[in-house]
Amino acid sequence: MLWYLGRRLLQVIPVFLGATLLLYALVFLRPGDPVAALGGERGLPEAVAEQIRADYNLDKPFFVQYLLFLRGVVTLDFGVDFRGREVSEVIANAFPVTIQLALMALIIEAVFGVGFGLIAGMRKGKLFDATALVVSLLFIAVPTFVVGFVMQIVIGVNLGWLPVTVGRDPDVISLLMPALVLAAVSFAYVLRLTRTSVVENLSADYVRTARARGLSRSQVTGRHVLRNSLIPVVTFLGADIGALMSGAIITEGIFNINGVGGTLYDAIIRGESITVVSLTTVLVMVYIGANLLVDLLYAALDPRIRYA
Amino acid sequence: MTTQFPVTNDGADGTPGPAPVDTSKPLLEIRDLEISFATGGGQVRAVRGMDLTVYPGQSVAIVGESGSGKSTTAAAIIDLLPGTGKVTGGSIRFEGRELVGASRAEKEALRGRAIGLVPQDPMSNLNPVWRIGTQVEEALKANGFKGSRTELRARVAEVLAEAGLPDSARRARQYPHEFSGGMRQRALIGIGLASRPQLLIADEPTSALDVTVQRQILDHLGDMTRDLGTALLFITHDLGLAAERAEHLLVMFKGKVVESGPARAILADPQHPYTKRLVKSAPSLASRRIQSAHVHGEESAEVLAHHVDETPVVAGPAVVVEAKNLTKVFSIRGSRPGSSTDFTAVDDVSFTLGRGRTLAIVGESGSGKSTAANMVLGLLEPTSGTVEFDGVDVASLNTKDAFAFRRRVQPVFQNPYGSLDPMFSIFRSIEEPLKLHGVGNRSEREARVRELLDLVSLPQSAMRRFPNELSGGQRQRIAIARALALKPEVVVLDEAVSALDVLVQAQVLELLGDLQSELGLSYLFITHDLAVVRQIADDVVVMQHGKVVEQASTDEVFDTPREQYTRDLLAAIPGAGLVGDEIAG
Numbered sequence: 001m002l003w004y005l006g007r008r009l010l011q012v013i014p015v016f017l018g019a020t021l022l023l024y025a026l027v028f029l030r031p032g033d034p035v036a037a038l039g040g041e042r043g044l045p046e047a048v049a050e051q052i053r054a055d056y057n058l059d060k061p062f063f064v065q066y067l068l069f070l071r072g073v074v075t076l077d078f079g080v081d082f083r084g085r086e087v088s089e090v091i092a093n094a095f096p097v098t099i100q101l102a103l104m105a106l107i108i109e110a111v112f113g114v115g116f117g118l119i120a121g122m123r124k125g126k127l128f129d130a131t132a133l134v135v136s137l138l139f140i141a142v143p144t145f146v147v148g149f150v151m152q153i154v155i156g157v158n159l160g161w162l163p164v165t166v167g168r169d170p171d172v173i174s175l176l177m178p179a180l181v182l183a184a185v186s187f188a189y190v191l192r193l194t195r196t197s198v199v200e201n202l203s204a205d206y207v208r209t210a211r212a213r214g215l216s217r218s219q220v221t222g223r224h225v226l227r228n229s230l231i232p233v234v235t236f237l238g239a240d241i242g243a244l245m246s247g248a249i250i251t252e253g254i255f256n257i258n259g260v261g262g263t264l265y266d267a268i269i270r271g272e273s274i275t276v277v278s279l280t281t282v283l284v285m286v287y288i289g290a291n292l293l294v295d296l297l298y299a300a301l302d303p304r305i306r307y308a
Numbered sequence: 309m310t311t312q313f314p315v316t317n318d319g320a321d322g323t324p325g326p327a328p329v330d331t332s333k334p335l336l337e338i339r340d341l342e343i344s345f346a347t348g349g350g351q352v353r354a355v356r357g358m359d360l361t362v363y364p365g366q367s368v369a370i371v372g373e374s375g376s377g378k379s380t381t382a383a384a385i386i387d388l389l390p391g392t393g394k395v396t397g398g399s400i401r402f403e404g405r406e407l408v409g410a411s412r413a414e415k416e417a418l419r420g421r422a423i424g425l426v427p428q429d430p431m432s433n434l435n436p437v438w439r440i441g442t443q444v445e446e447a448l449k450a451n452g453f454k455g456s457r458t459e460l461r462a463r464v465a466e467v468l469a470e471a472g473l474p475d476s477a478r479r480a481r482q483y484p485h486e487f488s489g490g491m492r493q494r495a496l497i498g499i500g501l502a503s504r505p506q507l508l509i510a511d512e513p514t515s516a517l518d519v520t521v522q523r524q525i526l527d528h529l530g531d532m533t534r535d536l537g538t539a540l541l542f543i544t545h546d547l548g549l550a551a552e553r554a555e556h557l558l559v560m561f562k563g564k565v566v567e568s569g570p571a572r573a574i575l576a577d578p579q580h581p582y583t584k585r586l587v588k589s590a591p592s593l594a595s596r597r598i599q600s601a602h603v604h605g606e607e608s609a610e611v612l613a614h615h616v617d618e619t620p621v622v623a624g625p626a627v628v629v630e631a632k633n634l635t636k637v638f639s640i641r642g643s644r645p646g647s648s649t650d651f652t653a654v655d656d657v658s659f660t661l662g663r664g665r666t667l668a669i670v671g672e673s674g675s676g677k678s679t680a681a682n683m684v685l686g687l688l689e690p691t692s693g694t695v696e697f698d699g700v701d702v703a704s705l706n707t708k709d710a711f712a713f714r715r716r717v718q719p720v721f722q723n724p725y726g727s728l729d730p731m732f733s734i735f736r737s738i739e740e741p742l743k744l745h746g747v748g749n750r751s752e753r754e755a756r757v758r759e760l761l762d763l764v765s766l767p768q769s770a771m772r773r774f775p776n777e778l779s780g781g782q783r784q785r786i787a788i789a790r791a792l793a794l795k796p797e798v799v800v801l802d803e804a805v806s807a808l809d810v811l812v813q814a815q816v817l818e819l820l821g822d823l824q825s826e827l828g829l830s831y832l833f834i835t836h837d838l839a840v841v842r843q844i845a846d847d848v849v850v851m852q853h854g855k856v857v858e859q860a861s862t863d864e865v866f867d868t869p870r871e872q873y874t875r876d877l878l879a880a881i882p883g884a885g886l887v888g889d890e891i892a893g
Contacts, residue, residue, distance in 0.1 A: 205432040208388050212427070213447040213499055214420025217412075223446065224435050231437075303483045304436055 008295070012288050019284045020073070020277070024066050027273045056082075056274070069277065078278040082270070087278045090263060094279065097170055098252070098259035102244040104172070104179035109187040110237055117194025117233075118226060124199050132195070136188035148181045148254040165256045178255040182248055186240050193236055197229035204228070231301050238294025242287035335403060335507055335539050336362040336385065342397035343380050343389065343563075354380045354393065356563040364506060367533070367540040369554035369571065371547050371586070373809035377563040378543050379428075382509050385541075386423055387415045402507070421451040424500035424538075426529070428512040430492035434484040440495050441480025444468065444502060451503035471498030472528050489673075490521035497529055501536065508533055511543045518672035518836060519880040526553055545810060547586050549882035551575045559583045589814035628798055628830045629661040629684060629717075633693035636679050653679040655854040656693070661798065666824065666831040668845035668862070670838055670877070676854040681802050681834045685719055686710065697798075715745055718791035722803035724783035728775040734786055735771035741793045760789040763826075764819060781812035785819065792823070802834045817843050839881050842866055850874050 035044070035052050044052075053059040056079075057068055072078050078087035120132040139147070155177060156164035163174045201207060202225055210220050249261030260279060267275035299305045343355035355377040362368050370378040383389045385400055387407070400407040402418065419425075427433040434443060444464045453460065461477075468476035471494040484492055493513060500508055510529065514522040530553060533540045544550050550557055551571040559567040559580065566580040578584045636654040654676040661667045671677040682688040684695055686702055695702045697713060705713055718741075721727045728737050738757045747753065758768045764785040775783055784804065791799050801820070805813045821844065823829060833845055841848055841862060848865045850858040850873065858871045869875045 203390065205427060205429060206435040208390070209425065209427050209433040209496070210435065210443075210446070211388055212386055212419055212425035214416060214450040214503070215446060216416055216450070219446070219450065223438070227437055228435065302437055303439075304485045 008292055012292075015288060016284065017070075020070065020281050021066060023277050023280050023284075024069060025062075027277050028062065028065065052082075069274075073278075073281060079274055081267075081272045081275050083272075087275055090275055091278060091282055094258065094260045094263040095282070097175075097257055098245055098248050098261065100170070100172075101175055101179055101182060101248055101251070101257065101259060102241065104175060105183035105186070105244050106237065106241060108179055108183040109190050109240070112183075113187045113190025114194050114230070114233060117191040118198055118221075118229070120191065121195040121198025121202065121229070122221065122225075124195075124202075129195070132191060136191045139184045139188035144181060144185065144250050145254055147184050148178075148251060151177055151181060152254070168258075170257065175257075178251050178257060181254070182244060182251045186244070190233060190236060194229060194233050197232055198225055201225045201228045227301065231298065234297050234301060235294055238290050238297065241290035242283065245286055246283055333364075333404070334361045334401075335364045335366075336360070336541070337401040338381070338385075338398070339401075340398035341381065341384065341395065341400065343377070343384055344394055344396045346392040346394070351396075353396075354563055355384070358398070358560075358563075358565055359568075360558060360565070362507065362539050362541055364539055365537045366556065367530075367542060367554040368556045368558065369542040369544060369550035370558045370560055371544060371550045372560035373545055373811065375562075376560040378560050379511055381560075382425075382511050382541065382543050385509065386419050386425060420447055420505065421503050422505050422507065424503070424505035424508045426493075426497050426500045426508065426510040426513045429516045430489050430496055431516065433496060434492055436484050439481055439483055440468070440487065441465075444480065444495070444499055447499045447502050453503075467498045467502045468495060470501070470532065471495060472524075473498070489517050490525060493517060493525050494528070497525070497532070501532060501538065504536060505538060507539045507541060509541045509543070512545065513542075515545070519838070520672065520876050522882075523880040546882055547575070547810070552882055559586065585811060589811055626662050627660050628663045628698065629832065630696040630699075631657060631659050631680070631684060631693070632696065633658055634680060634683055634690050634695065635692045636676070636683060636688065637691045652854050654683070654690075657849075657851070657854075657856050658693075659849050659856070659859065661830050661832055662846070663797075663830055664824070664828045665846045666833055666844055667847045667849065668833040668835060668841040669849045669851060670835060670841055671851035672836055672877075674853070675851040677834050677836075677851050678802055679854075680851070681719075681800050681832060684798075684832060685717055685800050686713065711745075715794040716796050717798045717800060718794060718796040719800045719802060720784070720787050720791045720804040722806050724780055724787050724807065725775070727787055728783055730775050732775075733771065734773050734775070734778075737775070737786060738771070738790045738793055741790060745794060747794070756793065757789075760793055763792065763823065764789045779812075781808055781816060784808060784812075784816055788816075788819070788823070792827070792829075795827075796829070798830045798832060800832045800834070803836070804833075805840060806835065806837060813840070820844060838866075838877050850877065 035049050035056075035058065050059075057065050060068070069079075076088060078091070080086055081090065116132050120129040123129050152164050155161050162177045164177075166174045166178060207220055207224050210224050211217075215223075245260060248257075248259055249265055251257075252259045252261035253265065260283070264276065264279050266272075267279065338358055338360040341355055341358040341360075342353065343358075344351040344353050346352075358377070358381055360368070360370075360381070370381065372378045380389065380393065383393070384395055385402075385407070389395070395408050398408070402422065407415065407418070434440070441461075441464045444467050445460055448460065448463060448467070453463065455463070461480075464480050465477040468479055473479050473491060473494050479487075479491075484495075487495065493516075497513070500510075513529065514525050517525065526549075529540075532538075540554070542550065542554050544553075547559075551574070554571055557567075557569065557571040557574050558565050559574065559582065561580075561582045567574055567578065567583045574583065575587060578587045634654055634657045635652065638651045638653055639648045640651050657676070657680055659667060659669070669677045669680060679688065683690050686695070689703070697716065702710070702713060732740070735754070735757055738760055739753050742748065742753045742756060748756065757771055761768050761770060766782060766785050766789070770778070770782070770786075775786070778786070784807075787804075788799075804820075805816050808816060817840065820831065824831060831844070833841070835841060845862045848858075848860060848862050849856055850865070850871070852873050858865060858869065858874045860870075865874060866878065869878055
């Protein structure tokens with residue numbers, strides 16, 4: 001197990017290097033000069049532009065710039081953006097709310113997706129199953145922003161149950177609606193995945209054999225169907241953590257949340273390359289971490305997988 | 309082999325074990341049972357007017373091919389019919405109580421406690437994510453075990469020990485994937501008998517296991533049920549096995565019982581035409597048809613040897629394939645980085661396949677027989693040793709010659725469901741090798757496909773159909789037609805008839821024999837089933853743990869086996885003992 005963990009952590013290094021190099025190349029080698037853009041329509045005096053380029057290492061060759069950036073990442077000093085703010089500070093401001101939002105969404109989709117999926121699978125072909133399938137299809141088909149606006153109008157404005165937008169210091173209540181919107185699509189996938197998996201497991205030989213040795217329906221469901229059905233679902237949920245963090249861009253926009261999505265969008269528009277790369281690098285790390293976690297969870301659920 | 313339980317009696321006379329039971333009243337009584345499955349095309353009647361009586365302590369076997377309704381009947385008794393299956397008529401009485409229409413609670417109370425089940429496939433019938441002990445525990449708890457955790461643990465260990473698993477307390481903490489197939493089936497037998505049911509249903513309990521393991525498991529099952537006085541309802545496709553293991557026999561065909569009576573009587577004097585055919589073609593019992601197949605082989609070899617004499621080939625004419633000191637080593641990744649262990653799958657194996665003859669490689673799973681076959685096919689490179697084809701080392705061929713070599717050696721694999729592409733029509737499946745090797749134009753290829761379908765006795769109209777529309781036997785014929793498309797000299801048959809029902813198996817074996825004498829083919833026949841070997845092979849290579857144990861002509865191996873392992877294999881053929889007393893006589 002320790003060997004496995006060590007090997008996996010070593011594997012993080014090439015993934016990290018490859019991902020950041022690609023990111024860096026995509027952002028910095030794109031056409032257009034960010035410094036020139038700073039000047040707007042009137043443009044900057046040549047001397048000022050030169051100064052800015054020197055300050056941000058933009059006059060150096062691409063690989064030197066990349067290596068300098070890597071040094072910054074390792075020492076957790078991402079540098080400053082064009083407006084003079086510490087990028088690490090920007091990250092520290094943006095991530096907490098997004099992490100909270102993503103975790104809430106993850107819990108919502110896991111609890112409701114697995115729960116409804118299990119019931120739908122057990123009652124395959126019945127009314128509940130059919131309804132769950134249609135509703136989940138709707139969630140998958142309808143764009144996130146539509147779901148967001150509808151919920152804002154119905155739950156926020158008409159019913160007045162939850163705040164319509166999120167303020168500066170978001171709490172759990174005000175984040176509930178954005179979390180629901182963010183979870184909607186993944187909830188639909190989790191539901192369908194659980195349902196399929198449950199249906200498959202219900203007809204498995206070992207379920208029939210468990211029934212034959214005298215176990216009741218509920219015992220069989222709890223002990224044999226659910227645990228086995230969760231194996232593929234956990235894989236999906238783990239991979240979804242990363243998607244939820246980056247997928248929050250739209251949701252954060254709708255609900256006016258100053259999270260990773262908003263900050264990233266802002267930075268792209270402003271051509272703040274260093275902020276874009278830094279934020280994305282952190283997202284890559286989150287993704288890698290989540291995947292490692294999933295693999296370990298996988299082994300806990302399925303004893304056939306023993307990492308060596 | 310030793311068992312921990314004293315054998316009370318021979319059992320053939322029906323003496324129940326020590327448990328005091330009233331043997332005069334039937335334990336299980338099935339009358340006019342009707343079972344239907346709802347399909348898109350309406351109701352399919354799987355079981356039609358089935359009658360069955362089991363007395364306490366008695367052993368009864370239901371024999372039939374797949375789809376005959378035997379397993380469906382068993383599932384109906386414990387109300388675990390798969391899918392849309394439903395009992396539509398008749399009655400099932402257990403100890404006088406009617407089960408058809410009984411409440412769910414009533415049936416659940418019966419399961420495990422009064423009626424145990426040993427399922428067919430030990431690989432899929434234990435939940436892979438729970439420890440063996442946990443699965444025994446839940447069976448005990450569900451059937452009213454009262455006691456502390458330590459008592460429960462002790463009982464679990466006892467159950468597994470009874471089932472013949474040594475070191476059972478430690479074994480209980482292991483997961484199913486850490487058990488071999490035989491061990492899993494022992495655990496399942498332990499679970500089935502854990503709560504001391506009066507009736508044990510064993511649904512093909514050993515058909516997924518190696519023959520020698522099969523024998524041990526069945527012996528143990530027989531001993532246990534006899535000692536506990538448990539009645540046994542044994543379900544199998546193998547007539548020999550059924551006759552050997554049960555006192556009373558029922559033969560099912562298309563959902564109906566066509567014959568019922570004492571096992572030996574049915575075997576000796578079958579009445580119904582279906583039973584007659586079954587007795588005749590049961591591989592474990594057949595000893596007559598062998599000669600004809602054998603003679604066929606001899607003749608074609610002679611014809612060909614003669615033919616070869618006229619047009620001399622550089623290499624020795626009599627030998628097509630010669631494997632010399634074949635060795636295949638796989639390296640298995642260890643638990644630590646850099647630590648890998650070598651596993652020798654095939655160890656210094658040599659054999660020769662004569663032209664127009666059939667060489668059978670026999671062995672249990674893991675013996676290396678399929679690895680050897682894959683090396684002959686050129687699908688796997690030997691670690692050392694050579695495969696010579698007409699005296700030419702296959703490994704020395706360049707890419708172009710190797711491609712040409714593939715035309716001369718063709719495979720037929722075990723699973724006809726897996727070896728045909730479901731998206732390809734039959735025509736396309738058979739045509740593919742012709743196309744690949746650039747044989748003829750489209751109309752010539754079509755003519756060849758028609759010819760091949762004739763050769764394997766399938767209607768030409770079959771070529772417009774798809775694999776899912778055909779039966780297992782028909783698909784295997786297609787696979788054979790495809791193998792013959794390029795007019796190969798050698799056909800490697802890797803367990804080619806193992807997945808087929810007995811009667812279909814007999815037909816395919818006959819077809820293979822005919823094709824051999826017609827086309828002068830040489831067969832390398834890989835199988836675990838010695839009974840089949842006797843019907844088709846001229847020479848036999850017995851393999852165990854990657855090594856050749858014995859190598860001789862078929863008659864020698866069967867009549868005067870030299871090695872203990874070969875004798876074990878022969879003894880493990882179900883019904884082998886019966887051949888002497890009843891059939892040959």
